[in-house]
Amino acid sequence: MSVAAAAGYRLLDSGEQGKLERFGALTLIRPCAQAVWPRRAGAPWRDADSTFVRDASGTGTWRDARRLPEQWEMEHAGFVWRLHRNEHGNTGIFPEQEDCWRWLAAQAKAAASGAEVLNLFAYTGGSTLACAAAGARVCHVDASKTSVKQARDNAELSGLAARPVRWIVEDAPLFAAREV
16 A cells, blocks of 8 residues: 555544554554543444453553454655554554644745754654654664664655664653763
8 A cells, every 4th residue: 555555643532441443444442541521422432443452461452353463554744654553543644743744844944054952752753754754863762673673664655765864762851961
């Protein structure tokens, strides 16, 4: 699906401590403790492709309504994302951060001598992608090797592989203390 990634993210409904979301071609149900209101009548909750069920340990499992791909690609906020479902109920993107990404890109573009950005706890790269696309030099730091690989993949899929980004797998506080 790399060339024709499915379009976008959309929150379809929320309530009763859950969110019904579309991530490209897949519709998922994930827990959301803050969604304490009733679900909207007629929302397509029964049509979800997969539901995340959290267990007592804080992790959980996905219950699929049909056979789903291990990973898939989605276009969102001007970037292409390689997504996958993990044992924490995440997919590899926090789409609610899109306004932050726009703000960061505007700050990077406005920097007179070129912005340099340190992105700690950088996960799969939303802020990194936004800043790199805006012309900033970025240092992307996350302790998860898997997340950093996924961020690099997202940069490549989004046409940003040649941008000046340092990809570092390390504990963010330890990295920052050493660099100071």
